[in-house]
Amino acid sequence: MAADERELVRRCLARDDRAYRELVRAYQTPVVNLAWRITGNPDDAAEVAQETFIRVLRSLHTYDPDRPLRSWLFKIASNLALDLIRRRKRRPIALEDLSDEDGPAVEAVDPGPGPEEGLRLEWAEERFQALVAELPEHYRAILHLRYKEEFSYEEIAETLGIPLGTVKVRLHRAHENLRRKLTVREPRRGTMP
Amino acid sequence: MKTNLTCAACRSELTALVDGAIHPAVARAILSHVESCAGCRARLEAHRLIAEHARRLPSIEAPAWLEGRVVAAVTRPARVRRLARRAGALALAASFVITAGLLAIYPKLAGQYGLPMPGTAFSRAIGGVIDLLVAVPKQVAAEISFYGPFARQVWAAFHTLGALPRAALVVLQSPESQIAGAFLLTLGVAIFWILRPSRNERGIGHACLAL
Numbered sequence: 001m002a003a004d005e006r007e008l009v010r011r012c013l014a015r016d017d018r019a020y021r022e023l024v025r026a027y028q029t030p031v032v033n034l035a036w037r038i039t040g041n042p043d044d045a046a047e048v049a050q051e052t053f054i055r056v057l058r059s060l061h062t063y064d065p066d067r068p069l070r071s072w073l074f075k076i077a078s079n080l081a082l083d084l085i086r087r088r089k090r091r092p093i094a095l096e097d098l099s100d101e102d103g104p105a106v107e108a109v110d111p112g113p114g115p116e117e118g119l120r121l122e123w124a125e126e127r128f129q130a131l132v133a134e135l136p137e138h139y140r141a142i143l144h145l146r147y148k149e150e151f152s153y154e155e156i157a158e159t160l161g162i163p164l165g166t167v168k169v170r171l172h173r174a175h176e177n178l179r180r181k182l183t184v185r186e187p188r189r190g191t192m193p
Numbered sequence: 194m195k196t197n198l199t200c201a202a203c204r205s206e207l208t209a210l211v212d213g214a215i216h217p218a219v220a221r222a223i224l225s226h227v228e229s230c231a232g233c234r235a236r237l238e239a240h241r242l243i244a245e246h247a248r249r250l251p252s253i254e255a256p257a258w259l260e261g262r263v264v265a266a267v268t269r270p271a272r273v274r275r276l277a278r279r280a281g282a283l284a285l286a287a288s289f290v291i292t293a294g295l296l297a298i299y300p301k302l303a304g305q306y307g308l309p310m311p312g313t314a315f316s317r318a319i320g321g322v323i324d325l326l327v328a329v330p331k332q333v334a335a336e337i338s339f340y341g342p343f344a345r346q347v348w349a350a351f352h353t354l355g356a357l358p359r360a361a362l363v364v365l366q367s368p369e370s371q372i373a374g375a376f377l378l379t380l381g382v383a384i385f386w387i388l389r390p391s392r393n394e395r396g397i398g399h400a401c402l403a404l
Contacts, residue, residue, distance in 0.1 A: 020264045028255035036253055046256045053263040128246045146212065147247035153214045172208040179239045 005069050012060050024053050027070065030149060031077045037144040038081035038137050048084060052077040071159045074149070078141050078160060085137050131181050139174040146171060198226040203233050211240045282386055289379040296372040327355040 008026075011019030031052055036045035055076055056063075063072060132140060138160070145151040145159060153171075157164045203226045209215045210223055227233045302308065334348035 015268075017264060017268055020267055021260055024260045024263050028259050029252070032255040032259070033252050037250075042253055045253070046259060049255065050259055050262055050266075053259075054266050057263070057267045125246075125249070129250060132247070132250060143247050144250075147244060148250060148252070153209075153212070168209055168214070171212070172205065175208045175240050175243050178243050179236070182239075182243075 006065055009060060009063065009065060009069065012057060020057055023057070027073050028053070030070070031073055033148065034074055034077050034141065034144055035081045037140050037148075038078060039084055040133055044084060045081070048077060048080045051080055055080075067158075068155075070149075071155060074145065074159045075161065082137060082141070128178070128182070131178055134181075135174055135177060139170055139177070142167060142170050143174050198222055200226075200230060200233055203227065203230070204236055207233070207237050207240045208244075210237070211244050278386075282383070285379065285383045285386055289376075289383060292375050292379055293372065296375055323355055327351055331355070 008019055008023055012023055028049060032045050032049045035048035035052070036042055039045055039048065052073060056073055063069070132143065135143070141160065142156055145156045146153075151159065153164055153167045156167045156171075160167070162170075203223050206215060206219065206223055210220055215223070227237050299308075331348065331351045334345075334351055337347075
């Protein structure tokens with residue numbers, strides 16, 4: 001934990017209003033974005049972020065200063081966001097979610113028969129975003145932490161409170177899910193469309 | 194160079210390879226396999242692109258109201274507690290003045306209008322409660338005392354227990370001692386209230402201790 005972060009925590013513990021504001025300002029964007037990635041709704045994300053900061057500031061005396069504050073914030077935010085999703089039951093559980101994630105990764109099935117050379121990935125930002133939004137929420141959380149926050153697998157495991165192996169498997173499945181949906185077969189030359 | 198790594202084993206590690214989360218020796222084996230396998234090479238490229246696109250996913254800004262609402266929610270209870278503490282101290286001070294005043298004039302009023310003396314009624318009530326509390330075990334102990342010296346000791350202990358508060362009540366019979374007692378009690382509570390430790394180490398108590 002950085003010295004300035006430690007000092008900020010100390011000031012918050014001394015109930016310094018300005019320190020509260022500094023802490024919220026420093027972390028509000030990443031927290032809101034993580035919550036947004038999980039909930040898929042900006043209003044829900046703001047609500048989750050508000051609750052996250054209130055909880056963090058009220059229970060700061062229980063915080064272990066040897067751990068990064070960012071991880072602790074993200075842990076609370078992701079738990080709150082996932083709880084919100086569970087409460088609202090917006091999305092039915094996918095069969096893929098029910099598989100044993102601690103076991104060996106199951107190789108994804110290709111969209112159809114034929115060699116890989118005949119396939120190409122169709123890249124469009126909007127389509128990619130839509131496909132990410134379709135992923136199960138805990139896959140979205142891992143994708144966000146890995147690629148937007150640049151967390152290591154170990155940091156993700158600590159933040160989400162899951163084993164390292166589960167992080168690896170979930171991230172790979174998220175990749176495979178996206179890859180399969182983005183894959184389109186090249187039209188063969190000389191054949192009817 | 195062909196390795197003995199299967200495509201399935203290679204493909205399950207491609208995401209970790211792209212993320213640099215793999216042991217260098219394993220990475221070398223996978224890359225060696227990828228060089229000789231067009232299918233796995235295409236997949237590795239796909240995973241690289243997915244990671245790249247995931248990094249470019251859009252972000253949103255935090256709402257402007259967030260900071261204010263969080264700070265208001267966190268500081269509100271502290272403000273309420275501070276106000277309650279001040280109101281409590283004020284109420285204690287008022288009760289101290291009113292108690293002292295009432296006790297000072299009540300004996301005169303009681304004598305003038307034939308009211309019961311406060312000390313007498315108070316002592317009687319407390320004495321009754323003490324008698325009730327002590328009577329049952331004392332009676333049991335008295336019954337048992339015929340059968341053993343230990344029970345006799347218990348009986349003596351209960352006698353002492355009843356005697357101590359009664360002695361205090363005798364002292365409190367006079368109006369002067371009642372006023373002094375009420376004064377000291379209220380003063381003690383007020384001093385404790387003011388000097389009690391506060392979490393933020395700010396308050397009159399800490400200022401006094403610092404002096």
